[in-house]
Amino acid sequence: MKRERIEEIADLLNKRGRLTLEQLDDFFPNVSQMTLRRDLLQLEQQGRIIRVRGGAMSVKEVQKVSGEPYAKKSASNADAKLRIAQKASNLIDAGCSLFMDGGTTAMCLAKEMPDIDVHVFTNGLAVAIELSQKKNVSVTVLGGQVIKDNLSTASPVAKDYFENTNFELAIISASAFTPDIGFSCGSMIEADLLKMARQKAKTLYMMLDSSKIGKIMPHTFARLEDIDVLITDDDFPNDMKELFRQKNIVVM
Amino acid sequence: MKRERIEEIADLLNKRGRLTLEQLDDFFPNVSQMTLRRDLLQLEQQGRIIRVRGGAMSVKEVQKVSGEPYAKKSASNADAKLRIAQKASNLIDAGCSLFMDGGTTAMCLAKEMPDIDVHVFTNGLAVAIELSQKKNVSVTVLGGQVIKDNLSTASPVAKDYFENTNFELAIISASAFTPDIGFSCGSMIEADLLKMARQKAKTLYMMLDSSKIGKIMPHTFARLEDIDVLITDDDFPNDMKELFRQKNIVVM
DNA sequence: TGAAAATTGATAATAATTAACAATTTCTTA
DNA sequence: TAAGAAATTGTTAATTATTATCAATTTTCA
Numbered sequence: 001m002k003r004e005r006i007e008e009i010a011d012l013l014n015k016r017g018r019l020t021l022e023q024l025d026d027f028f029p030n031v032s033q034m035t036l037r038r039d040l041l042q043l044e045q046q047g048r049i050i051r052v053r054g055g056a057m058s059v060k061e062v063q064k065v066s067g068e069p070y071a072k073k074s075a076s077n078a079d080a081k082l083r084i085a086q087k088a089s090n091l092i093d094a095g096c097s098l099f100m101d102g103g104t105t106a107m108c109l110a111k112e113m114p115d116i117d118v119h120v121f122t123n124g125l126a127v128a129i130e131l132s133q134k135k136n137v138s139v140t141v142l143g144g145q146v147i148k149d150n151l152s153t154a155s156p157v158a159k160d161y162f163e164n165t166n167f168e169l170a171i172i173s174a175s176a177f178t179p180d181i182g183f184s185c186g187s188m189i190e191a192d193l194l195k196m197a198r199q200k201a202k203t204l205y206m207m208l209d210s211s212k213i214g215k216i217m218p219h220t221f222a223r224l225e226d227i228d229v230l231i232t233d234d235d236f237p238n239d240m241k242e243l244f245r246q247k248n249i250v251v252m
Numbered sequence: 253m254k255r256e257r258i259e260e261i262a263d264l265l266n267k268r269g270r271l272t273l274e275q276l277d278d279f280f281p282n283v284s285q286m287t288l289r290r291d292l293l294q295l296e297q298q299g300r301i302i303r304v305r306g307g308a309m310s311v312k313e314v315q316k317v318s319g320e321p322y323a324k325k326s327a328s329n330a331d332a333k334l335r336i337a338q339k340a341s342n343l344i345d346a347g348c349s350l351f352m353d354g355g356t357t358a359m360c361l362a363k364e365m366p367d368i369d370v371h372v373f374t375n376g377l378a379v380a381i382e383l384s385q386k387k388n389v390s391v392t393v394l395g396g397q398v399i400k401d402n403l404s405t406a407s408p409v410a411k412d413y414f415e416n417t418n419f420e421l422a423i424i425s426a427s428a429f430t431p432d433i434g435f436s437c438g439s440m441i442e443a444d445l446l447k448m449a450r451q452k453a454k455t456l457y458m459m460l461d462s463s464k465i466g467k468i469m470p471h472t473f474a475r476l477e478d479i480d481v482l483i484t485d486d487d488f489p490n491d492m493k494e495l496f497r498q499k500n501i502v503v504m
Numbered sequence: 505t506g507a508a509a510a511t512t513g514a515t516a517a518t519a520a521t522t523a524a525c526a527a528t529t530t531c532t533t534a
Numbered sequence: 535t536a537a538g539a540a541a542t543t544g545t546t547a548a549t550t551a552t553t554a555t556c557a558a559t560t561t562t563c564a
Contacts, residue, residue, distance in 0.1 A: 001530090002542070021520085032544050037521075053305050053520070053552070125377050125384075125393065132377075132400045141377065141405050143395025143413065148384045153393050157413070161395065253561085254511070273551085284513050289552075305521070305551065511560065522549070529542065534535100 005031070006039045010048055013058040015111045016078060020055035078108075080209040080233035085109040087231050087252055088171055088207055092118060098169035099197045101190075102127050102152025105173040105207045113137065121167055123193060124152045147187065154189040162196050170201035174222070176215035177208055179243055182224055184217040191219035203228045210235040225249075257283070258291045262300055265310040272307035330360075332461040332485035337361040339483050339504055340423055340459055344370060350421035351449045353442075354379050354404025357425040357459045365389065373419055375445060376404045399439065406441040414448050422453035426474070428467035429460055431495055434476055436469040443471035455480045462487040477501075 005028065012027060013019055024036050040056045043049040049056045085108035092098065094116040100106045102124020110130040113120075115137065122128055123142040131139045144155025172194055174183035183206065185191050198204045198221070206227040213236075224243070229250045241251045257280065264279060265271055276288050292308045295301045301308045337360035344350065346368040352358045354376020362382040367389065374380055375394040383391045396407025407413075424446055426435035435458065437443050450456045450473070458479040465488075476495070481502045493503045 034522095034545080035543055038543085050302060050309070051304060052302060057302070125381050128398055129377050129381070129403060132398050132403060139398040139400075140407075141393060141395050141398055143393050143405070143407075146380055146384050146391040146393055151381060151384060153395070155392075155395075161409070286514080286553095287512055290512085505564105507562105507564095509560105509562070511558105513558080514556095516553105516555080518551105518553070520549105520551070522547105524547085525545090527542105527544075529540105531540070532538085534537090 002039070006043060009036070009039055010043055010058075013043075013049055013056060015082065015108070016058075018052075018055065018057040022055075024055065077209050077211050080211070080235070081105045081108045082112075083233050084207045084209055084231050085112045088205060089113055091205065091229070091231075092116070092169075092171075094118065096169055097121075097167040098171060099167050099201060100124065100127060100170075101172045101194060101197075102150055103173050103175075104150075105209065106171070109171065109207070119167070121165065123154065123158075123190075124150075126151045142193070147190070152190070154187065154193060156189070158193050159196060162200055165200070167200065168202045169205065170197045170203070171205040171207065172197060173207040174212060174217075176217040177212050178214060178216055179224055179240075181216050182220045182226075183208070183222040184220045186217045186219070188219050191221040194221040198222055198226060205229045205231060207231045208236075209233050210237070213237070213240065254291070258295060261288070261291055262295055262310075265295075265301055265308060268310075270304075270307065270309040274307075276307065329461050329463050332463070332487070333357045333360045333459075334364075335485050336459045336461055336483050337364045340457060341365055343457065343481070343483075344368070344421075344423075346370065348421055349373075349419040350423060351419050351453060352376065352379055352422075353424045353446060353449075354402055355425050355427075356402075357461065358423070361423065361459070371419070373417065375406065375410075375442075376402075378403045394445070399442070404442070406439065406445060408441070410445050411448060414452055417452070419452065420454045421457065422449045422455070423457040423459065424449060425459040426464060426469075428469040429464050430466060430468055431476055431492075433468050434472045434478075435460075435474040436472045438469045438471070440471045443473040446473040450474055450478060457481045457483055459483045460488075461485050462489070465489070465492065 009024065021033055021036060025033055028036060040049065040051050044051050047059065049058055081104060084105060088109050089112040092113065097119040100109065100120055100122045102122060106124055106127050107130065110127045113131065113134065115134040117136045119138045120131055121140045121142065128139050128141045131137050142153055142158055142161060144153035144158060146153055175185040177183050204227045208230060210233055225247045227249055229252065230244050231252055244251050261276065273285055273288060277285055280288060292301065292303050296303050299311065301310055333356060336357060340361050341364040344365065349371040352361065352372055352374045354374060358376055358379050359382065362379045365383065365386065367386040369388045371390045372383055373392045373394065377398065380391050380393045383389050394405055394410055394413060396405035396410060398405055427437045429435050456479045460482060462485055477499045479501055481504065482496050483504055496503050
């Protein structure tokens with residue numbers, strides 16, 4: 001009872017980096033704040049977290065290069081991304097081979113990923129490092145020049161590389177989506193990569209949090225009908241869901 | 253006035269790890285607690301400290317108490333590695349293009365690297381992320397499967413990749429060295445990569461801390477006479493230095 | 505020099521944390 | 535299995551830390 005809750009809190013903190021007591025309270029509605037406080041105290045004594053005013057933060061989070069732009073960015077819409085990542089992680093079976101991008105949603109997924117025998121291709125450096133923590137996951141990084149603001153790689157030779165590479169599944173996310181423009185992102189070379197990934201994969205899962213709807217970015221890499229499964233959060237509008245379902249796309 | 257005080261506080265925190273507001277007040281009797289609070293706030297915004305109830309703690313302190321395997325390893329002989337990295341960083345000029353490996357010494361160098369216009373090729377994920385923090389450094393990661401225990405990549409196709417890649421300088425380090433076996437490391441595929449890097453580079457700098465002397469690892473990637481400059485620490489034995497100098501290798 | 509900006513200090517208002525104890529649950533072991 | 539001990543939990547009150555506010559002071563720079 002207690003033990004499990006404490007482990008859950010530790011997990012949560014490792015994934016989210018930092019939480020307020022109120023947020024914790026939302027996650028554990030059936031225990032009092034005082035209990036959560038006591039749990040945090042215990043975790044602090046174990047050296048696993050740091051209690052700060054208002055809540056606590058994960059030691060691991062602090063150990064990651066502090067102040068990096070990436071860590072900051074990953075905070076936006078963290079709740080939705082976490083839930084999307086959780087859904088996505090349930091769709092991954094042992095023995096499969098998949099592609100993931102290097103975005104912040106992918107990073108959430110990397111943290112949520114079960115430690116099972118899978119092979120992951122990714123162009124995200126942080127994603128690769130996160131996945132390397134797992135014993136059973138093998139990881140391949142696509143080489144290329146590092147894009148500093150999202151710590152992912154992009155390379156014109158990726159195409160050649162993909163020639164001899166096989167994966168059933170691609171799980172990617174977009175920076176923007178509208179029904180007529182489709183899924184788009186800010187960098188052409190990244191769009192290129194994602195396009196290749198989707199063509200190569202048998203099945204394409206798109207992770208899209210609702211804040212991306214209606215936005216347009218310069219480079220489209222997939223149209224609505226290109227995807228097989230849409231993974232999103234609860235705020236995703238119903239009429240939009242219907243649009244996907246009409247094209248036989250699974251929405252979850 | 254303010255600037256200095258803030259620096260002093262940061263220093264103090266780095267030395268003491270953690271301080272209460274009262275302790276800080278003792279150190280700075282001529283400013284009010286409120287001022288110290290504001291200083292701490294500012295330091296927190298810079299990501300240099302973490303404010304906790306009652307006071308603050310140094311981020312560096314937290315980073316020390318690490319559990320990750322990579323972070324652990326990088327602690328061994330940290331002093332020597334830091335000094336070696338500092339020496340190496342002075343040898344890097346603006347405008348140059350260089351290769352670095354993904355080892356812990358390279359990681360130190362990445363941290364010490366001046367923020368100047370250089371291009372770095374590396375197979376180290378952590379190295380790449382660290383270098384990405386610098387505005388003027390552009391980074392290319394070599395793709396490949398991730399070796400989990402040192403977070404670097406290795407790939408049989410690296411060879412093809414190197415075909416069209418040019419750099420003047422390779423700065424690498426070895427896991428082991430003896431005069432007759434040469435420089436060696438534990439993984440064949442890594443040895444292969446390093447061999448290619450040294451053949452490709454006009455100049456080869458080897459960073460070798462003295463603890464590596466006399467050790468032998470399975471795969472040799474360079475002989476004594478292959479290198480141009482040896483960068484080492486003060487404990488490096490003199491007779492060994494002489495050996496290098498006889499071959500016209502600069503020892504520093 | 506003199507006005508604007510930044511820094512600082514004192515106090516009040518707010519919020520978070522701890523302390524204390526009773527109520528509940530879980531664990532022993534007779 | 536039932537009584538008692540130990541651990542866990544919740545509620546409230548007390549304490550403490552933090553933030554907000556505004557006036558006073560210092561610094562900056564035109």
